[in-house]
Structures are given as C-alpha cells and as structure tokens.
Amino acid sequence: MATATIDSPDTHAADGHDEHHTSTGISNTKLAMWAFLGSECLLFGGLISTYLLYKTRRGPGPDNTTIPTDIFDIPFTSVSSFVLLMSSLTMVLALSALTRGDNQATRAWLLSTAMLGGVFIGGQVYEFTSFLREGVGFTHNPASSAFFTLTGFHGVHVSLGIVMLMSLFVASKQGKLTPKNTETVEIVGLYWHFVDVVWIFIFTVIYLIPVE
Amino acid sequence: MSETLTEPHVDHDDAHEHPSDWAYIKIALILAVFTGIEVLTYFESALPIFENTSVTIATLMFLMVVKFYLVATWFMHLRFDNKIFSQLFVGGLILATGVYVIALAAFEFWA
Amino acid sequence: MAITEEPLALTSGEAATVERPLGALTRPKGGNGWRDWLSTVDHKKIGIMYGVAAMFFFVVGGIEALLIRLQLAAPDGQILSAEVYNQVFTMHGVTMVFLFIMPLAAAFANYLIPLQIGARDVAFPRLNALSFWIWISGAVFLNTSWIVGGGGADCGWFCYSPNSGLAFSPSHGVDFYVIGLQIAGVASLISAANLIVTVLNMRAPGMTLFRMPVLTWMLLVTQFLLLFALPVITVALFLLMFDRLFDAQFFNPETGGDPLLWQHLFWIFGHPEVYIIILPSFGIISEIIPTFSRKPIFGYSFMVFSGIAIGFMGWGVWAHHMFVSGIGPFSVAAFSLSTMFIAVPTGVKILNWLATMWGGKLRFTTAMLFAVGTVAMFTIGGLSGVTHSLAPADSQQTDTYYIVAHFHYVIFGGGVLGLMGGLYFWWPKIFGHCLNEFWGKVHFWVILVGFNLTFGPMHVVGLQGMSRRIDTYAAGYGFEFWNLVATIGSFIIALGVLIFFFNVWKSRRDAADLPAPGPDPWDARSLEWMLPSPTPEHNFDTIPVVESEDEWWHRKYGYDENKRVVRIATIEEAAQDGSATGVHLPAPSFWPLVLALGLPLIGYGLIFNLWLAVVGGALTGLAIYSWALEPVDDPDADHGHGHDDHHDDDDDGGDDHAADDSEPVTAGAEGGE
Ligand code: HEM
Ligand SMILES: [Cu+2]
Numbered sequence: 002m003a004t005a006t007i008d009s010p011d012t013h014a015a016d017g018h019d020e021h022h023t024s025t026g027i028s029n030t031k032l033a034m035w036a037f038l039g040s041e042c043l044l045f046g047g048l049i050s051t052y053l054l055y056k057t058r059r060g061p062g063p064d065n066t067t068i069p070t071d072i073f074d075i076p077f078t079s080v081s082s083f084v085l086l087m088s089s090l091t092m093v094l095a096l097s098a099l100t101r102g103d104n105q106a107t108r109a110w111l112l113s114t115a116m117l118g119g120v121f122i123g124g125q126v127y128e129f130t131s132f133l134r135e136g137v138g139f140t141h142n143p144a145s146s147a148f149f150t151l152t153g154f155h156g157v158h159v160s161l162g163i164v165m166l167m168s169l170f171v172a173s174k175q176g177k178l179t180p181k182n183t184e185t186v187e188i189v190g191l192y193w194h195f196v197d198v199v200w201i202f203i204f205t206v207i208y209l210i211p212v213e
Numbered sequence: 214m215s216e217t218l219t220e221p222h223v224d225h226d227d228a229h230e231h232p233s234d235w236a237y238i239k240i241a242l243i244l245a246v247f248t249g250i251e252v253l254t255y256f257e258s259a260l261p262i263f264e265n266t267s268v269t270i271a272t273l274m275f276l277m278v279v280k281f282y283l284v285a286t287w288f289m290h291l292r293f294d295n296k297i298f299s300q301l302f303v304g305g306l307i308l309a310t311g312v313y314v315i316a317l318a319a320f321e322f323w324a
Numbered sequence: 325m326a327i328t329e330e331p332l333a334l335t336s337g338e339a340a341t342v343e344r345p346l347g348a349l350t351r352p353k354g355g356n357g358w359r360d361w362l363s364t365v366d367h368k369k370i371g372i373m374y375g376v377a378a379m380f381f382f383v384v385g386g387i388e389a390l391l392i393r394l395q396l397a398a399p400d401g402q403i404l405s406a407e408v409y410n411q412v413f414t415m416h417g418v419t420m421v422f423l424f425i426m427p428l429a430a431a432f433a434n435y436l437i438p439l440q441i442g443a444r445d446v447a448f449p450r451l452n453a454l455s456f457w458i459w460i461s462g463a464v465f466l467n468t469s470w471i472v473g474g475g476g477a478d479c480g481w482f483c484y485s486p487n488s489g490l491a492f493s494p495s496h497g498v499d500f501y502v503i504g505l506q507i508a509g510v511a512s513l514i515s516a517a518n519l520i521v522t523v524l525n526m527r528a529p530g531m532t533l534f535r536m537p538v539l540t541w542m543l544l545v546t547q548f549l550l551l552f553a554l555p556v557i558t559v560a561l562f563l564l565m566f567d568r569l570f571d572a573q574f575f576n577p578e579t580g581g582d583p584l585l586w587q588h589l590f591w592i593f594g595h596p597e598v599y600i601i602i603l604p605s606f607g608i609i610s611e612i613i614p615t616f617s618r619k620p621i622f623g624y625s626f627m628v629f630s631g632i633a634i635g636f637m638g639w640g641v642w643a644h645h646m647f648v649s650g651i652g653p654f655s656v657a658a659f660s661l662s663t664m665f666i667a668v669p670t671g672v673k674i675l676n677w678l679a680t681m682w683g684g685k686l687r688f689t690t691a692m693l694f695a696v697g698t699v700a701m702f703t704i705g706g707l708s709g710v711t712h713s714l715a716p717a718d719s720q721q722t723d724t725y726y727i728v729a730h731f732h733y734v735i736f737g738g739g740v741l742g743l744m745g746g747l748y749f750w751w752p753k754i755f756g757h758c759l760n761e762f763w764g765k766v767h768f769w770v771i772l773v774g775f776n777l778t779f780g781p782m783h784v785v786g787l788q789g790m791s792r793r794i795d796t797y798a799a800g801y802g803f804e805f806w807n808l809v810a811t812i813g814s815f816i817i818a819l820g821v822l823i824f825f826f827n828v829w830k831s832r833r834d835a836a837d838l839p840a841p842g843p844d845p846w847d848a849r850s851l852e853w854m855l856p857s858p859t860p861e862h863n864f865d866t867i868p869v870v871e872s873e874d875e876w877w878h879r880k881y882g883y884d885e886n887k888r889v890v891r892i893a894t895i896e897e898a899a900q901d902g903s904a905t906g907v908h909l910p911a912p913s914f915w916p917l918v919l920a921l922g923l924p925l926i927g928y929g930l931i932f933n934l935w936l937a938v939v940g941g942a943l944t945g946l947a948i949y950s951w952a953l954e955p956v957d958d959p960d961a962d963h964g965h966g967h968d969d970h971h972d973d974d975d976d977g978g979d980d981h982a983a984d985d986s987e988p989v990t991a992g993a994e995g996g997e
Pocket of ligand 2: 594595598641642644645
C-alpha cells in the first residue's frame with residue numbers, strides 16, 4: 002500500500018494552486034483508472050495462465066486434435082501486433098496535440114489510433130476464421146477453448162477502446178474536446194496502452210515462444 | 214531519451230512537463246526495432262543462435278519486458294506521474310505473477 | 325468501465341444549456357419518496373439500502389439453513405430429496421456469503437467511510453448507486469433460478485468441477501450461479517475502486533492515513549482484496565460459463581480439461597474472500613471496544629499493520645483448501661507452512677483487543693457484548709483453523725462437519741456477530757434513535773447460546789467422521805444426539821433473529837417517547853459522532869480539520885497537569901448542529917438503476933434466448949449513453965452556493981470540482997462518473 006507517497010492533507014491544503022482538491026493531489030478518475038488496470042492484471046493473468054496450462058492439450062480425436070500452435074501464422078500476427086503497438090504512438094500524439102490545443106491534429110491522431118485498432122481487430126477476425134477453416138474451433142479441445150477465450154477477451158477490450166476513441170473523436174468534432182479535457186483523453190489513453198501491453202505479453206508468450 | 218524530465222516532480226502529477234513528440238517517436242522506434250528482433254527469432258535461419266531454444270526464450274522474455282516497461286513508463290506516463298499509480302499497477306502485476314506462477318507450479322508446469 | 329461514461333458533452337459553464345437526455349426520465353430532485361430512493365446517489369441512503377437488502381437475504385439464507393438442519397435433525401431425514409438438499413445447502417452458502425455478509429459489510433463501508441474521513445460523499449456518487457443496483461439485480465437474478473431455472477445451483481458454494489458441469493448438473497441452477505456471481509462481482513469491483521479512491525483522495529484536511537479510524541483502514545484493505553481477488557473468480561466463472569453454455573472444453577476431463585484449474589482459481593479468490601468477510605467485522609469491533617473501554621485502541625499501528633499483513637498473506641495460502649485434491653507433496657508442505665504463519669497477525673489483533681479492554685472502564689452495552697462475543701468465538705474458529713493447517717490432520721478433517729464447525733465459528737462467530745454489534749453501535753447515528761438495550765441483550769445471549777449449540781457439536785460429529793454435504797445419515801454411528809442438538813440450536817438462532825427484528829420495530833415505536841440520543845450517545849471517538857443523529861444529508865456543516873487520531877475524542881477531552889483526562893468541551897459544544905443550508909451535493913440520477921436492470925436481462929438471454937441478451941445489452945448501452953450525457957449537476961436545481969461557508973477545498977463530497985462558480989469546471993475532472 003502506497004502510504005509513503007501520499008502527502009499529508011494539511012500541507013496540501015496550504016498550497017493554493019492545486020486544481021484537483023483531493024487529499025493526494027491526484028485526480029479521482031485517474032486514480033480509479035489505475036486501480037482498475039491493476040485489477041485487470043489479475044484478469045488477464047488468469048486467462049493467460051489457463052492458456053499456458055492447456056496449450057498442448059489436444060482432443061481425443063479424430064477431428065479435434067489440431068491445436069492453435071500447430072497453425073499459428075507468425076508473420077501475419079507479427080504485422081497485426083506491430084499495428085497495435087504503433088497505435089500506442091498515435092495515442093500519445095493525440096494527447097500531446099490536445100495539450101497544445103491543436104484540435105485538427107488531435108482528431109487526426111484519435112482517428113488513426115482507432116483505425117489501427119480496427120486493423121488489429123480485422124486481423125483477429127481473419128485469424129479466427131482461418132482457424133475455423135483449418136479445424137480449430139472454440140469447442141474442439143482445451144487448447145483451442147483457452148486460445149479463443151484469451152484472445153477474444155483481449156479483442157473485446159480493444160473494441161471497447163475503439164468505441165471510446167470514436168466517442169472522443171465525435172466530441173472533438175462537436176467542439177467539446179478542449180485542452181481542459183486532456184485528462185479524459187489521457188485516461189482513455191491509459192486504457193488503450195494497457196490493452197497494448199497485454200498484447201505485448203501475449204504476442205511473446207503465446208505466439209513466439211516455441212512449443213516443444 | 215533524457216531530454217524530458219529535468220526537474221524531478223515532487224508531489225503533484227501536474228507539476229511535470231510532458232515529453233516532446235519527438236521523444237515519443239524515438240520510443241516507438243525502439244519498440245519497432247525490438248519487435249523486429251522478436252520476429253527474427255521465429256525465422257531460425259535468420260540468426261543461427263536462435264536454433265537454441267533457451268537462447269530464444271531468454272531473448273524473447275527480455276525484449277518483452279523491455280517493451281512492456283517502455284510503454285508503461287513513457288506512453289502511460291508512469292515515470293512522470295505520482296508514484297501511487299505505479300504502486301497500484303505494479304502491485305497488481307506482482308500479485309498476478311506471484312499467484313499464477315505458483316498455481317502453474319502446482320501443475321508442475323515449470324518442471 | 326469508467327471511460328465510456330465520460331460526460332464528454334459537458335464542458336465548463338455549458339451545463340445550464342444541456343438538454344434533458346432523451347426526456348425519458350426527468351431528473352429526480354432530492355427528498356424521501358420512493359423515487360428518491362431509486363435515484364439517490366447519497367452514500368448514506370445507499371448504505372441503508374445495502375443493509376436492508378442484506379438483512380432480507382439473511383432471512384432467505386436462514387430459512388435454507390433451517391431446512392438443512394430439519395433434514396439432519398434425525399437419521400434418515402425425509403424432508404428434502406437428495407437433489408433439493410444439494411440445492412439448498414449450495415444456495416445457503418452462496419446467499420450467506422455473497423448476498424448477506426458482503427453487502428452488509430458494504431452497508432457499513434458506504435455509510436461510514438465518508439463520515440469517518442470527514443467527506444461529504446464518496447468519490448463517485450453515481451457509480452456508488454450503480455454498484456448497489458448492479459449488486460441487487462445480480463442477487464435477485466441468482467435467486468430467480470428457484471423459479472425459472474429448475475432449482476438452485478447444486479454444486480456447493482465453491483462449485484467444484486466436474487460436479488458443476490452439464491453432465492452432473494443439467495438444470496440451469498449452475499448457470500444462474502455463474503452469471504449471478506459475475507453480475508454481483510462487477511458491482512463489488514466498481515465499489516472497491518470507488519471506495520479506494522474515496523479513502524485515498526477525499527480525506528478531510530489533517531486526516532492523514534495514520535489518523536484514520538481502524539474501521540476505515542480495515543475496510544480499505546478489504547477493498548484492495550476485492551479489487552484484486554474478484555477478477556480471478558471472474559475468470560473461473562467465465563470458463564465455467566463457456567463450458568456450460570457454449571460447449572468449451574475447460575473442465576471436462578474426458579477431453580483433457582483439468583478440474584483442478586477451477587479449484588485453484590476459485591481458492592485464489594476464495595481465501596482472500598474469507599478476509600473480505602472478516603476484516604470489516606474486525607474493524608467494527610476495533611471501534612466498539614475502545615469506546616466502551618474508555619481507552620484508545622491498544623497498539624493502533626499494530627492493528628493497522630496486522631490488517632495489512634493479513635491482506636498480503638491471505639494471497640499465499642489458498643491451496644490449504646486442496647490438501648486432498650492431489651496437488652503433490654511439495655505444494656502441500658508449502659501451503660501448510662504459509663497457513664500456519666497467517667495465524668500470527670490474526671493473533672496480534674486478538675491480543676490487542678484484549679489489551680484494549682485490560683484495565684479499561686468497561687461498559688457492557690449490547691454493542692460491546694457482541695464485540696467481545698466476536699473476539700471469543702473467532703478465537704475458537706481460528707484455533708480449529710490452525711488444526712487444519714497441518715495437512716495430515718486436515719486429511720482427516722476435510723469434508724467433514726469439523727470444517728463446517730470451523731468456518732461457522734470464523735464467519736458467523738467472527739463476522740456476523742461483529743456486524744450485529746455494529747448495527748447496535750451505529751443505529752442511533754443512522755436512524756436517530758437507539759435500539760432497545762434490554763432486548764438487545766436478550767438478542768445477544770439467545771444468539772450466542774444458539775450459535776454454540778448449533779456449531780459446537782459439529783466439531784464432535786465431524787471428528788467422528790460425519791461428512792458434510794450428505795443429505796441423510798443412518799442411525800447407529802453415534803451421530804444422532806449431537807445432530808439433534810445442532811438442530812435445536814439453529815432454531816434458537818432463528819429465535820434470536822426474530823428478537824432482533826422485534827427490537828427494531830419496538831425501538832422505532834418507542835423512540836418518540838424517549839430522549840433523542842444526540843450526536844454522540846456512546847461517548848465515542850471518531851468523526852461521525854460529531855454530527856447530529858441521524859446524519860444530515862450533507863454530512864458535515866463545515867469539514868473538520870483533523871489534528872489527531874481519535875479526533876472527536878480529543879475535541880471533548882484533554883489532559884490536566886497531572887496527565888489525567890479532563891473534559892474540555894461538552895458534546896453539544898463540540899458537535900456540529902447540521903444547520904448548514906444550500907450545501908452543494910451531487911444530483912440524483914435514475915441511470916444507474918436503468919443500467920443495472922440491463923445486466924440480468926443479458927443473463928437470462930445467455931441462458932434462454934440470445935435475443936433477450938440483445939435487448940438487455942441495448943438497455944445497458946442506452947443507459948450508459950444517457951448517463952454520459954447527463955450532467956453531474958442538475959442545471960435546474962438551485963444550489964444556493966452563497967451559503968457555502970465551508971473550507972474552500974472540501975466542497976461537495978463527490979465529484980471533484982469546486983463549488984465556486986467562478987472557477988471553471990472541467991468535464992474531465994468529473995470524468996469517471
Ligand atoms: C487463523 C486463521 C485461519 C486458518 C489457519 C484457517 C485454515 C483453514 C483451512 C486449512 C481450511 C481448509 C479445510 C479443509 O477444507 O479441509 C479452512 C476452511 C475454511 N475456512 Fe479457514 N482458516 C482461518 C481463518 C478463516 C477465516 C477468518 C474465515 C472466514 C471469515 C475462514 C473461512 C473458511 C471457510 C469458509 C472454509 C471452508 C471452505 C469450504 O471448504 O467450504 N477461515 N480454513
Ligand atoms: Cu482458506
């Protein structure tokens with residue numbers, strides 16, 4: 002618990018410039034977001050561990066013995082992973098543009114972030130359908146159930162992020178996104194980057210590390 | 214990557230200056246290069262050293278941790294922000310790692 | 325979560341021109357009619373609703389318990405069939421844990437945390453309302469499986485696989501369990517984040533973390549446990565749901581699934597969960613015991629740190645529930661050791677309570693009786709817990725009534741008794757009149773006797789080898805006598821609960837003829853007692869500036885030259901009179917309720933017909949959208965800022981913006997709502 006860093010409220014009340022009026026001087030919403038992300042670590046940790054435990058468990062056969070690792074398309078996934086990674090860059094650039102008050106650029110970066118996310122999701126849809134074609138379905142064996150559940154959860158997170166980004170985009174169009182709202186964009190950004198780091202983990206541990 | 218934070222922030226998260234766009238772009242470039250190396254490990258012929266699985270795994274884990282760290286500290290601003298954010302997040306990470314590594318150990322996953 | 329709800333439409337100053345969202349529900353105003361309860365965002369009303377709903381489910385779970393005991397009163401019981409018996413004990417456990425103790429603790433957390441830290445409300449008042457409504461829709465959803473699901477869940481409260489699979493549990497009971505707990509889990513997660521932010525960010529000036537009352541501390545630790553433990557069971561519940569509803573292969577051993585995975589996930593959540601259950605009660609008695617011993621708590625920092633230590637160590641012992649599940653000798657040894665260690669901080673707490681009472685001027689009010697009862701009963705439960713931390717011993721005890729005895733001593737003896745004490749203690753603060761002390765004491769003694777008669781004998785039959793979760797037993801094994809005693813005991817507990825309800829009714833009726841309790845009937849120590857009873861809607865007239873631990877006590881008492889305690893102010897002098905008017909409070913909203921109603925629809929939809937899930941999803945989406953567009957403050961309400969006489973950085977409890985209109989309000993700052 003973070004006791005040491007919390008400055009005491011009385012010293013705090015003394016410095017008049019603080020704009021948040023909270024005991025710690027940090028904003029409620031941002032603190033809540035970080036708490037939520039801390040909690041999400043245990044959610045994804047559970048899903049990832051489940052997959053790791055099951056990744057080589059094939060069904061008893063005859064037609065459910067293929068597991069995702071047999072048919073991973075690493076070059077393809079590398080591209081879509083790279084796309085998601087770069088969307089983190091466009092996200093920070095959106096925030097930075099908003100801080101400068103450059104609405105045009107903010108919108109452009111928000112839109113490109115959402116679009117990169119969309120490309121990633123598109124890739125995932127393609128991956129899922131090609132898996133199905135190759136006989137790896139959700140219900141086939143523990144490995145495939147775990148794979149679809151993990152990547153599906155992640156995909157839902159990305160999709161929600163896209164919805165938020167588009168809401169920000171629309172708000173900006175309506176002139177409602179001003180430098181005063183940087184924190185809102187920052188918080189959406191936090192969520193977005195989190196989803197990205199989860200994928201950094203998944204890409205390495207699930208896709209790249211070779212299975213004996 | 215040090216042109217940003219010259220005066221260390223004290224208490225308040227708004228006290229800091231944000232890094233320049235150029236700094237972000239440099240971070241992204243590093244991330245891109247690292248990802249490139251990661252993908253290279255898949256093509257064993259690219260570098261003979263990756264025929265050794267342990268080396269591959271060690272490299273991959275190292276690169277992953279660095280990427281994770283860079284995104285969290287720069288893009289998520291943890292290095293400039295109030296420590297309490299890092300504590301919450303790292304708390305969740307450590308806890309998750311701890312319990313799940315132990316749980317997998319109980320399945321003799323690491324053996 | 326929070327993000328999609330951003331009131332983006334709201335930039336500063338614009339609030340006054342924002343239209344009524346969708347016009348479907350007009351914005352409620354404050355008051356006390358039923359509409360105001362449905363739309364309230366006041367942490368006190370929300371706390372009361374949690375409490376009332378929890379007591380309702382206490383009765384439901386209690387009736388289930390009585391059915392179990394009736395069935396087991398004599399050998400070869402015929403009251404319930406084996407199937408129904410399974411459903412009844414499962415739903416009893418689930419109801420008591422998730423629908424009674426946790427929400428009752430949430431009631432105290434909601435009502436008391438803002439008061440104890442000197443705040444006007446929680447950090448996110450509307451999210452707070454959302455948590456309550458989501459929780460109750462999950463709770464009701466779970467219980468409707470009796471009606472539409474073909475019976476309750478029948479897999480035990482920890483719902484081990486493969487019993488929980490379609491093969492062994494083909495009715496919809498387990499589906500309701502899985503989805504109901506997910507819904508209730510969302511509620512607790514939101515509430516945990518909300519209360520963590522509240523404690524860290526909303527403290528009055530001078531209220532440093534180490535001046536906070538022990539109760540607030542223990543509730544804070546509880547919220548952290550919830551924050552990190554709930555996602556783990558969420559994963560488990562999703563996997564099971566996918567298995568049952570969508571033919572996934574997580575727990576089916578025939579196709580390579582591993583039932584042990586469920587056990588691990590469940591207990592990684594499950595052991596922290598037992599501390600989620602017990603710590604609020606520990607906090608409550610840490611307020612009651614000093615008050616009625618007229619001494620500060622002994623070893624405040626030990627108290628706090630042992631609570632934190634329990635919070636940490638609680639993560640490292642889960643597999644002690646699995647000693648006979650085949651987890652291997654190394655795991656057994658490691659978890660056996662860690663379990664023994666966790667008894668240490670628990671022991672520290674017990675010693676501190678005893679030391680607080682030692683040499684104090686004890687007053688045995690009902691609340692104090694319950695608190696002392698809690699310490700005593702919990703000690704017994706803790707000791708039996710240590711006996712099964714030894715794996716060889718536990719191999720004999722596990723799945724017998726000895727375990728049932730253990731966890732009832734800790735949960736009922738340590739948890740429920742403490743919460744009951746809390747009700748007696750804070751009742752005057754909440755409702756403006758005390759509960760009758762005579763009937764309160766009758767309540768206590770009846771419960772205490774009934775409790776020990778019910779669960780004490782279970783140690784005996786357990787060690788004799790009677791296994792838990794069997795619907796009947798044959799005569800001749802020596803189980804008859806103690807089972808009958810336990811059944812009689814359970815009806816004595818039921819009588820005790822009835823006496824409590826009678827007391828509630830009688831005390832309310834008599835209240836008019838009795839003198840009002842005043843702000844501080846017990847001569848207590850923390851900030852809530854400086855407010856009039858019942859607490860005014862705006863809590864504090866002016867936010868107090870805190871100078872020490874036990875702030876309220878130190879406003880009443882000082883020391884003379886000989887270091888003897890002397891009174892320096894009467895309660896009336898030191899207390900606030902609640903007369904502030906026009907304090908700016910967050911406006912009520914119907915959207916939390918509407919949003920919450922969508923979730924059970926999604927649940928029914930997943931089970932019966934996916935179209936219904938679409939409808940539920942649409943309703944939830946609509947509510948989120950409307951919520952986001954609804955300004956945090958009602959543009960039409962007259963706030964009367966002019967009367968705001970309080971300190972400038974403590975306004976309006978919740979949404980962190982200034983009451984001062986000249987200062988621009990940023991939508992972002994109101995964000996997560
Ligand atoms: C001194 C501290 C404690 C120790 C050493 C301890 C130890 C244990 C052990 C080893 C078990 C597993 C027994 C078995 O299933 O074979 C167990 C079961 C249980 N304990 Fe505790 N315990 C302690 C405190 C608590 C507390 C504080 C609570 C709740 C508030 C609690 C609630 C439970 C429950 C509900 C079960 C039974 C779960 C089930 O199998 O249905 N325990 N305890
Ligand atoms: Cu346990």
